[in-house]
Amino acid sequence: MDEFALIRQYFTNNTASVTESSSFVGIGDDCAVLDASQGDLVVCKDILIEGRHFFADVDPFLLGHKALAVNLSDLAAMGAKPLACLMGIALPKADPQWLKPFSQGFKALAECFDCALVGGDTTRSEQGIFISVTALGLAEQPHVLRSNAQVGDDIWVSGELGAPKVALELLLLQQQRSLNHAELSLLKATRRRLEQPEPQVTLGLLLKPYVHAMIDISDGLLQDLSHILKASQVGAIVYEEQIPIDGALLDSEVLNPEQRSQAVLAGGDEYQLCFTASLNNRSYIEQLALSSGTKLRRIGKIIAESDLVLLDSKHKVIENLPQGFNHFA
Amino acid sequence: MDEFALIRQYFTNNTASVTESSSFVGIGDDCAVLDASQGDLVVCKDILIEGRHFFADVDPFLLGHKALAVNLSDLAAMGAKPLACLMGIALPKADPQWLKPFSQGFKALAECFDCALVGGDTTRSEQGIFISVTALGLAEQPHVLRSNAQVGDDIWVSGELGAPKVALELLLLQQQRSLNHAELSLLKATRRRLEQPEPQVTLGLLLKPYVHAMIDISDGLLQDLSHILKASQVGAIVYEEQIPIDGALLDSEVLNPEQRSQAVLAGGDEYQLCFTASLNNRSYIEQLALSSGTKLRRIGKIIAESDLVLLDSKHKVIENLPQGFNHFA
Structure with a gap:
């Protein structure tokens, strides 16, 4: 099968509206053409590499989903509405058994958010699968940046944390030895959070008018919060007991408290939002959480001193903060 | 060095205006934010893989240049004005000796076309370098598509063809054995066209109002022309003797006529433009070629029958057309 047939077969026939408007050009020309006049253009690009960001034997449908979800x-962290996406993929062979579910997983999520797949590049790699997706969105000014956290802001986080890191550790352990019953239960309860993350696009859109700074915590809560602090030239006090923990981690006896804490504070592959907002917006945000069924928790405060202070349940400072995920560490 | 320091050090401080306008957000947030309201948004993405699209020991400055140039x-093939770009790169280690010239080559070309580097992703690969660049541009309607070639149109091509393919073949040969003097001369005369292609952005902008269909011939002249023909549901007569050949190929005794013909007709990695235009615009296009010093040659005509007919100097049909570059062939 040649490259062009491959692209046509698996990455076309996107149901989104790109082919229905004469001013739009989708897959099949040198470039895609889009109307991006209804707001400022918001654009990002993430890379996923076999053996580093996913296992070679991961379900291709879930991988397709995740490749778009991370973008x-x-x-979501910019409060932007998805507009379109481009898929770059290099793979050792054009295997329909793999490409079909991969493209289905990708397109199913794209349809959820009306985010048309409009182009990209497919090529052969010498070894391993390499995925690079670009996502485009639209947002109105003023934009929600990392650099606008204000002293006195509440710090919030969405969802419940820790499951992706625990699932990853168990999958790595499984490559060494068989898992016992409790470990298998924990893997089953956490694996979907690692392999099929739900991007908080709708939440980001709802929150945008009410927040000062926002970030997704794909590198782990503490590391990504520290990006906000650095960009805003402020510090933070965070109460560890306020940080929401995934129920599966609390129910399991597999993890000791230190492992659990490490997963929650520093585990990567979380696609929840961390944001700061004025106290004046506290009741709106609590109401939004209630009405949308989304978990939103206040976990601390922005302070003037440039430091990240983590307090335990007795408000004693926890030293030796765990390191977040760091690609070149 | 951690990922973030790496990105900051080599891929920031772009001289383009992105950081000077308050409505723009560049590298360092979850996404870049751009004003794309002055036209329709044109977007593309190309992948370059070590061992497939470039040699491991290629000059990193030239590779940085090429990674952007191909996008x-x-x-250019859409007649679009560059707006911004994103760099995705995975590499086995964060080597400053490599990253510094790579980023310099990339940014030097970005500056040439006022195409700000606004974001991307950097990560570690298990093996080999993988580059995925996304380029964004703006273009006014009506857009120049592959699908609009008209029966009776002239077919044009810019530049002189064949050098990239010849350089590639010689570099591959050099991995097998030492090159002789004539081969080394030919490599020296052709190598820059392979490793530092000049994208025809300015030419694309100038041509846009006067052409019906346009494509860049990165997959080789015949293959890319056939994309126009297929999208437009037309055919073409092409006169082989009209196709412009790189002077280095004509001067050298290394190549036999068949090798030369293969390089010109089917050699990939050409970043010239092939386009079709009405006879009414012939004099404008010839004038544009003269005044801009750009070589533009009429090589054939669009016909109604869905076929690509190549004629030799005696206007006899050449059978067995060479195949273009095909990633999964």
């Missing part, structure tokens, strides 16, 4: 999560 | 060439 939509970046749009 | 700007796609914008």
Whole structure:
């Protein structure tokens, strides 16, 4: 099968509206053409590499989903509405058994958010699968940046944390030895959060008018919060007991408290949002959480001193903060 | 060095205006934010893989240049003005000796076309370098598509063809054995066309109002022309003797006529433009070629029958057309 047939077969026939408007050009020309006049253009690009960001034997449908989800999560952190996406993929062979479910997983999520797949590049790699997706969105000014956290702001986080890191550790352990019953239960309860993350696009859109700074916590809560602090030239006090923990981690006896804490504070592959907002918006945000069924928790405050202070349940400072995920560490 | 320091050090401080306008957000947030309201948004993405699209020991400055050039060439084929770009790169280690010249080559070309580097992703690969660049541009309607070639149109091509393919073949040969003097001369005369292609952005902008269909010929002249023909549901007569050949190929005794013909007709990695235009615009296009010093040659005509007919100097049909570059062939 040649490259062009491959692209046509698996990455076309997107149901989104791109082919229905004469001013739009989708897959099949040198470039895609889009109307991006209804707001400022918001654009991001993430890379996923076999053996580093996913296992070679991961379900291709879930991988297709995740390849787009991690980019939509970046749009969510800007409070942007998805507009379109481009798929770059290099793979050792054009295997329909793999490409079909991969493209289905990708397109199913694209349809959820009306985010048309409009182009990209497909090529052969010498070894391993390499995926690079670009997502485009639209947002009105003023934009929600990392650099606008204000002293006195509440710090919030969405969802419940820790499951992706625990699932990853168990999958790595499984490559060494068989898992016992409790470990298998925990893997089953956490694996979907690792392999099929739900980008918080709708939440980002709802929150946008009410927040000062926002980020997705794909590198782990503490590391991504520290990006906000650095960009805003402020510090933070975070109360560890306020940080929402995935129920599966609390129910399991597999993890000791330190492992659980490490997963929640520093585990990567979380696609929840961390944001700061004025106290004046506290009741709106609490109401939004209630009405939308989304978990939103206040976990701390922005302070003037440039430091990230983590307090335990007795408000004692926790030293030796765990390191977040760091690609070149 | 951690990922973030790496990105900051080599891929920031772009001289383009992105950081000077308050409505723009560049590298360092979840997404870049751009004003794309002055035209329709034109977007493309190309992948370059070590061992497939470039040699491991290629000059990193030239590779940085090429990584952007191949994308700007796609914008050129749409007659679009570059707006911004994103760099995705995975590499086995963060080596400053490599990253510094790579980023310099990339940014030097970006500056040439006022195409700000606004974001991307950097990560570690298990093996080999993988580059995925996304380029964004702006173009006014009506757009120059592949699908609008008209029966009776002249077929044109810019530049002189064949050098990239010849350089590639010689570099591959050099991995097998030492090159002789004539081969080394030919490599020296052709190598820059392979490693530092000049995207025809300015030419694309000038041509846009006067052409019906346009494409860059990165997959080789005949293959890319056939994309126009298929999209437009037309055919073509092409006169082989009209096709412009790189002077280095004509001067050298290394190549036999068949090798030369193969390089010119089917050699990939050409970043020239092939386009079709009405006879009414012939004098404008010839004038544009003269005044801009750009070589533009009429090589054939669009016909109604869906076929690509190549004629030799005696107007006899050449059978067995060479195949173009095909990633999964």
